[in-house]
Amino acid sequence: MPRAGLDQATVTAAGAALADEVGFGALSMGLLAERLGVRTPSLYKHVTSQADLAHRIAVLALNEFADAIRDAIQGRAGREALVSGAHAMRRWVLAHPGRYAAGNAAVVTGPDDPLLPAVQRVLASWTAMLHGYRLDRGQDIHALRMLRSMLHGFATLEAAGSFRIATDIDDSFTWMLDFIDHGLAGNQPDSRTAP
Amino acid sequence: MPRAGLDQATVTAAGAALADEVGFGALSMGLLAERLGVRTPSLYKHVTSQADLAHRIAVLALNEFADAIRDAIQGRAGREALVSGAHAMRRWVLAHPGRYAAGNAAVVTGPDDPLLPAVQRVLASWTAMLHGYRLDRGQDIHALRMLRSMLHGFATLEAAGSFRIATDIDDSFTWMLDFIDHGLAGNQPDSRTAP
DNA sequence: CCAAAAAGCTAATCTCATTAGCCAGCGGTG
DNA sequence: CACCGCTGGCTAATGAGATTAGCTTTTTGG
Numbered sequence: 001m002p003r004a005g006l007d008q009a010t011v012t013a014a015g016a017a018l019a020d021e022v023g024f025g026a027l028s029m030g031l032l033a034e035r036l037g038v039r040t041p042s043l044y045k046h047v048t049s050q051a052d053l054a055h056r057i058a059v060l061a062l063n064e065f066a067d068a069i070r071d072a073i074q075g076r077a078g079r080e081a082l083v084s085g086a087h088a089m090r091r092w093v094l095a096h097p098g099r100y101a102a103g104n105a106a107v108v109t110g111p112d113d114p115l116l117p118a119v120q121r122v123l124a125s126w127t128a129m130l131h132g133y134r135l136d137r138g139q140d141i142h143a144l145r146m147l148r149s150m151l152h153g154f155a156t157l158e159a160a161g162s163f164r165i166a167t168d169i170d171d172s173f174t175w176m177l178d179f180i181d182h183g184l185a186g187n188q189p190d191s192r193t194a195p
Numbered sequence: 196m197p198r199a200g201l202d203q204a205t206v207t208a209a210g211a212a213l214a215d216e217v218g219f220g221a222l223s224m225g226l227l228a229e230r231l232g233v234r235t236p237s238l239y240k241h242v243t244s245q246a247d248l249a250h251r252i253a254v255l256a257l258n259e260f261a262d263a264i265r266d267a268i269q270g271r272a273g274r275e276a277l278v279s280g281a282h283a284m285r286r287w288v289l290a291h292p293g294r295y296a297a298g299n300a301a302v303v304t305g306p307d308d309p310l311l312p313a314v315q316r317v318l319a320s321w322t323a324m325l326h327g328y329r330l331d332r333g334q335d336i337h338a339l340r341m342l343r344s345m346l347h348g349f350a351t352l353e354a355a356g357s358f359r360i361a362t363d364i365d366d367s368f369t370w371m372l373d374f375i376d377h378g379l380a381g382n383q384p385d386s387r388t389a390p
Numbered sequence: 391c392c393a394a395a396a397a398g399c400t401a402a403t404c405t406c407a408t409t410a411g412c413c414a415g416c417g418g419t420g
Numbered sequence: 421c422a423c424c425g426c427t428g429g430c431t432a433a434t435g436a437g438a439t440t441a442g443c444t445t446t447t448t449g450g
Contacts, residue, residue: 003415003428029407041408042429050407104355141362142370145352146345149371153348154340160299162343167336175337176344183378198397198446224438236439237398245438 004038011036011046012056019057019098024105027098029053055115058106061099062118068092069125077132079181085129086151086177093155100155133184143184150176199233206231206241207251214252214293219300222293224248250310253301256294257313263287264320272327274376280324281346281372288350295350328379338379345371 014036019027029050033040047053072088073081093100108115123144130143154173163169209231214222224245228235242248267283268276288295303310318339325338349368358364 006428028405030405038428039430040406041410041431044408045428139370141360142367145349145358145364145367146371146374148357149348149352150341150345151348152352153344153346156351157340157344157347163340165336169340172337172340175334176341179341179378183374201397223436225436233397234399235437236400239439240397 004036004042006036006038006042006046008046008056011043012053012060015053016057016060016096016099016102019102020096021098024054024098024101027054054102055106055109057099057102059114059118061096061103062106062115062122064096064099065089065092065103066118066121066125069122073125073129079185081129081132082181082184083174083177085125086173089151090155090158090173093159097159100159104152104156130184135184147180150180199231199237201231201233201237201241203241203251206238207248207255210248211252211255211291211294211297214297215291216293219249219293219296222249249297250301250304252294252297254309254313256291256298257301257310257317259291259294260284260287260298261313261316261320264317268320268324273380276324276327277376277379278369278372280320281368284346285350285353285368288354292354295354299347299351325379330379342375345375 011032015027015032018032018035022031029043030040032053033043036043043053047056068088069085069092072084076084106115108119126144126147127140130140130147133143135143154176157163158169163172206227210222210227213227213230217226224238225235227248228238231238238248242251263283263286264280267279271279301310303314321339321342322335325335325342328338330338349371352358353364358367
């Protein structure tokens, strides 16, 4: 019988896809093996452990995530960049909840962990976007943390189904971005939208 | 030999304490049993399953969480209430990471789930706090969602050790609360603090 | 003091992750 | 074309955890 022809990348990609389908927490070696048409122990020829698999999925996920945000911010500035980037992030998380969870659960293991550059890429995009607001020195780090908190919090709460009231969640997200934009733009409500 | 004298409440409380110590994810029936000086199967005389235990911990946690926020907001309004409540929440999460994780992982199972009133209590406190800002009709729900996203996001990122830069995290938290307060107060930076 | 309910315990089952050891397909070499 | 070594897949076995079954003994109401 011919071999399945798996390799690290294939197994990782399949794991990521499966995590999106069944939830990162429900991802198991057995389920993944079945999905790949192989017996469970065979997976260990490509990943050293379930933790290793999870880490590889996280690296893959964070790079895709970084790509999505970078592309959404490209060529835009200020409010445009904020809104585009934030919506891209939200869309990506809703489309890839398992990958997002894997990325959040991952821990940097050492100085040459490929997770590190992936994380940096995400932060670099947000930082570049914030530069458009020309904040005072020292405010950048606070604004970045606030932005991350807000977007990450919104994404996880939404993914967890914690927004239960009927009011449209899209509206809340847009409202929140407006709030941030106005605040960052220096409390000058209409300065950016007036003709 | 005398009995250990356990009951549901004791087991749940011990489980919550253990979750705070070792992390909610590392909580196991065996570890809890050992902590209580009993054999693992004995726990099943008090909780029906590990999922049941986790749910009970979540209910306990959310009620304690609600208490902390209610107490912090009591007797204050506007910025005072926001800052006090937010700091109380942050302090509570840092002191009880396992409980907080249990509360987040919990899912409402039915219409008479005791988790429901606990969640409502938390939301009610935040809603009451926001009333102090006299927002326009329809804005409340958006502001509430933004507040939850921001605080939950900050708390989870901080608990996960995701804020790695040296800059003081306390400062970022305070900066974020100022940002929110200013925005909610209607983009009138000094209207609330001027004599 | 007695009987039933409650709370512990041991032994056994099941699900998973992981390891050990065997065997066959594949690619390159003579 | 036959051969060799590596690699990827397989079966069998181990070990941690959750959970269940069934037995025993403390507790408690009468």
